Every structure is written in C-alpha cells, then in structure tokens.
Amino acid sequence: MSGKRHRLVSARKAVGFSQERLAEAVGVERSTVMRWELGETRPQPWARPKLARALGISDRVLSELLGESPDFHTRLCAGSGMPEEPVDEAGCDPVLSASWNQQGTVTASVALKGGSPVNRRRFSLLTGAALTVPAHQWLVRDPEPLVYGRSDGRVSAALTDQLPAMIATLRAMDDAAGGGTVLSLAQLVFDWVVELLHQASYGEGTGRRLCIALAELGQLAGWAAHDAGQPELGQRYHVAALRAAHSADDRLLGAHILGCMADQAARHGRPAEAVTLIETALVGIRGWETPRLLAELHIRNAYALATLRDGAACIAAVGKARAQVEHFGPDNDPSWLYWVTPAEITAGAGDCLLQLDQPAQATALLNEGIAMFDDSFARDRQIYLTHLADALARPGKQCDLDAAVDRGLAALHLAESLTSTRGLECIRDLCRQMQPHAGVPVVGDFLERLRGILAA
Numbered sequence: 001m002s003g004k005r006h007r008l009v010s011a012r013k014a015v016g017f018s019q020e021r022l023a024e025a026v027g028v029e030r031s032t033v034m035r036w037e038l039g040e041t042r043p044q045p046w047a048r049p050k051l052a053r054a055l056g057i058s059d060r061v062l063s064e065l066l067g068e069s070p071d072f073h074t075r076l077c078a079g080s081g082m083p084e085e086p087v088d089e090a091g092c093d094p095v096l097s098a099s100w101n102q103q104g105t106v107t108a109s110v111a112l113k114g115g116s117p118v119n120r121r122r123f124s125l126l127t128g129a130a131l132t133v134p135a136h137q138w139l140v141r142d143p144e145p146l147v148y149g150r151s152d153g154r155v156s157a158a159l160t161d162q163l164p165a166m167i168a169t170l171r172a173m174d175d176a177a178g179g180g181t182v183l184s185l186a187q188l189v190f191d192w193v194v195e196l197l198h199q200a201s202y203g204e205g206t207g208r209r210l211c212i213a214l215a216e217l218g219q220l221a222g223w224a225a226h227d228a229g230q231p232e233l234g235q236r237y238h239v240a241a242l243r244a245a246h247s248a249d250d251r252l253l254g255a256h257i258l259g260c261m262a263d264q265a266a267r268h269g270r271p272a273e274a275v276t277l278i279e280t281a282l283v284g285i286r287g288w289e290t291p292r293l294l295a296e297l298h299i300r301n302a303y304a305l306a307t308l309r310d311g312a313a314c315i316a317a318v319g320k321a322r323a324q325v326e327h328f329g330p331d332n333d334p335s336w337l338y339w340v341t342p343a344e345i346t347a348g349a350g351d352c353l354l355q356l357d358q359p360a361q362a363t364a365l366l367n368e369g370i371a372m373f374d375d376s377f378a379r380d381r382q383i384y385l386t387h388l389a390d391a392l393a394r395p396g397k398q399c400d401l402d403a404a405v406d407r408g409l410a411a412l413h414l415a416e417s418l419t420s421t422r423g424l425e426c427i428r429d430l431c432r433q434m435q436p437h438a439g440v441p442v443v444g445d446f447l448e449r450l451r452g453i454l455a456a
Helices: 006-014 019-026 032-037 048-055 059-065 070-080 102-111 126-141 161-175 179-199 203-226 231-247 251-266 271-284 290-308 311-325 340-354 358-373 376-395 401-415 421-439 441-455
Strands: none
Touching: 006 032, 006 059, 006 126, 006 290, 006 441, 019 032, 019 048, 048 059, 102 179, 102 203, 102 231, 126 231, 126 251, 126 271, 161 179, 161 203, 161 358, 161 376, 179 203, 203 231, 203 251, 231 251, 251 271, 251 290, 271 290, 290 311, 290 340, 311 340, 340 358, 358 376, 376 401, 376 421, 401 421, 401 441, 421 441
C-alpha cells in the first residue's frame, strides 16, 4: 500500500464524521476504517458503495481518494457488477482538484474561462465531500506569497484601482435586472482578470488585489449562474472564488463565499452540507467577525436548518442574525456586504419561518422586510413578494386570498422586467401552492394569468 490516505481522511472530516461514526454508517469496525485511512487495506467490494454514500461521493471518486488507478477502478467495476459512472468528479475537474496555492488558483480559474473544455462541460451538482472539502482546505491551509509573472507586461496599481468600481456596477446590474443579464458580463471580466493573473507580472500587493477582484467576480458569476438556472456552473465559480480569496488571504471574503455556497446547497436539497459550510466559515473568521458578515452567515444557517426541519435551531439562528442588525454601521464591514441590510435579514427571517410552516409569523416579517427594500433591489423584492403571497394563501389567521393575489401580481410585474430563473421558479411554486384555491374567482383568474406567463 502507498501510505496514509490524506484525501480520504479529509473527505471524512468534511462531512463531519469521526472514524467511529463512519464505521457505523458502513457497518464495519472502527479499526477497519483506521486501516483504510492508514493505507494498510482497501475496502471490500461490498463495503465500497456504502462508504461512497456515507461520504457523498461516487465510486470513481472513492477510487481516487483510495489512490487507485483508473484501470483498477474499471477492473473492479467489471468484476463486481458496479456501474461505471461518467460523471463530473473531483479527480478530473481542475476547478476541484487543483492544488491549494497560487498556481492552483490560476489553474482552476483558467479552466473556467470561456471556451475551455471545463467551461463547455455539462456539470453535475456537487454534493457531499465534493462540496465541503474545498471549505476544509480553505480553513486549514496557509496562503502563500503572491509574486508571479510570465511576460514583460506588468499590471499597474492604477489598473487594479479601477476594478472595485467595475465590480460594484456589475453587482448593481444583478440586483436590478437579474443573473441572466449580468452573467455573461461577469464571466468576461472574470476571464480578463484570470488572464492578468496568468500571464502578466506583478508584485505581491498588486497580486493580492487581483486575487481579491477575481474572488469577488467569481462569487458574482457564481451567484448570477445560480439565478440564471445554472447552479452546477455556479458552484464551480464559487469554488474558484474561494480559492482566490484564500490566495489573497482574505478570510472575510472567503467566509462570504462559503455563505453563498451554503445558500445554494440548501436550496438544491443539500441542507446538511450547507450547515457544514456555515460552521466552517464561522470557525474561519473567529476573531475577525463583522456584524454584517455574521448576520449573513446566521441567516443562511437559519434557512438550512429550517429546510432540515430543526425549528429550535433555526429560530436561534434567526435571533443571532437579527441581533447583529443593531450593530450595522457605515464603516465596519466590507463593501461587498452592501446587500446585507435590515430589509434582507428581516425578510430572510420570514422566509425561514415560511419553510417551518409558520405562515402567520412569516407574513409579519415578510411585510416588514419588503417595506424596507428600495427599488434598486428589484429581484429581491420580487422573490420576497412571491413568498409573502404564498404565506397569505396558507391556512391560518393571516390567510387573505385577495391580499395574496395582490402581492402575487406585484411579484409578477417585477418578474416581467427581470432575467431571473430563480424568480420564475418561485412563481411556479406559488402557482402550485395556490392551486387548492383555484375555485375562488380572484385566485382562478390569477392562476390563469400565471400559466400564460410561465408557458410563454
């Protein structure tokens, strides 16, 4: 055998398992898991599918973690009846498999450039260890100095000074028009900054500013891809962004990116991984916390916990998020947290309570939060108005079908000016939620209009 299997150990820790818990999940003794991790033995064929499921990975990725060659995996599948899996895996995806240093950041980011083989692939959603291992790497690895150059062209400080304003403009476009509008623009600027990092020369200070810009652009592209109905691509941009924030040694920005990854995971059926990502972020910023960042992480955690149906933990997380609002100020948080406002935290709390099927409490918070949003956050208003209509249509003392239709029409009006797949999905969910009331004339007319819009 080839020695201790560090990647297998990392995968176990990334999903929060001790050796004992993993042994229980697979149905073996702890000493068996220990021998696997030390590289003394391989899992028996009957144990491999259980081990892969426990770690949230495919059989082929498990073979990679065990240090097995591709031909070994092929022979094993042929001999055991296990299916070959031509899926998107860490071992063959440079965004996931590149080393955690400056060169790895460049490699992962170059792989996402428009026209690259990785960018043209049809991705699968990251789950289990593939989703949480990058967070673990971000947490435990120390950044390296940033000095790099491959050509005579040198990046000036004057150029990097212009990047924050450019990124802020793209963010404002995303808020007002939706991810479908801004994604291609964010990708173009991301590609340009990647090229500077990859080909130009610069000192450590300029290199750090380039990496920060790349991290912010990757986060924006990831968020826009998610909003535009491409969550698999969005995950890759978020991982690349996390790598860039790590290279820049910007812990706060890295934690924010983990918060975005967690939100995406929770909304695509992986709330347990979302909680792990938030817990990792909170550990990583201990001693550097800021009020808005803590509010973001706690409200993201609350939504994941609500999806897990852990009501007590969700309410506690909502309380932590809302408590941070009292400490918001103009100068104590990074500029990229501009969107974490009292409106967002309040409406987000209402969204969490709606997930817990507490529509009366959700209605009060959603009404309060929506009233605080200004017109520049059109997409957020549209999504929260849709959730409010949902809450008003559910049984309970808050139920008011006329008000539900009114809020639904307001959301529909906003949606018609946005390019947000996520926003349209919320409207489809509202359509299903209100279907039991279709016999009420005002609701029936509303549903008919919704179907016409959604079918167009």
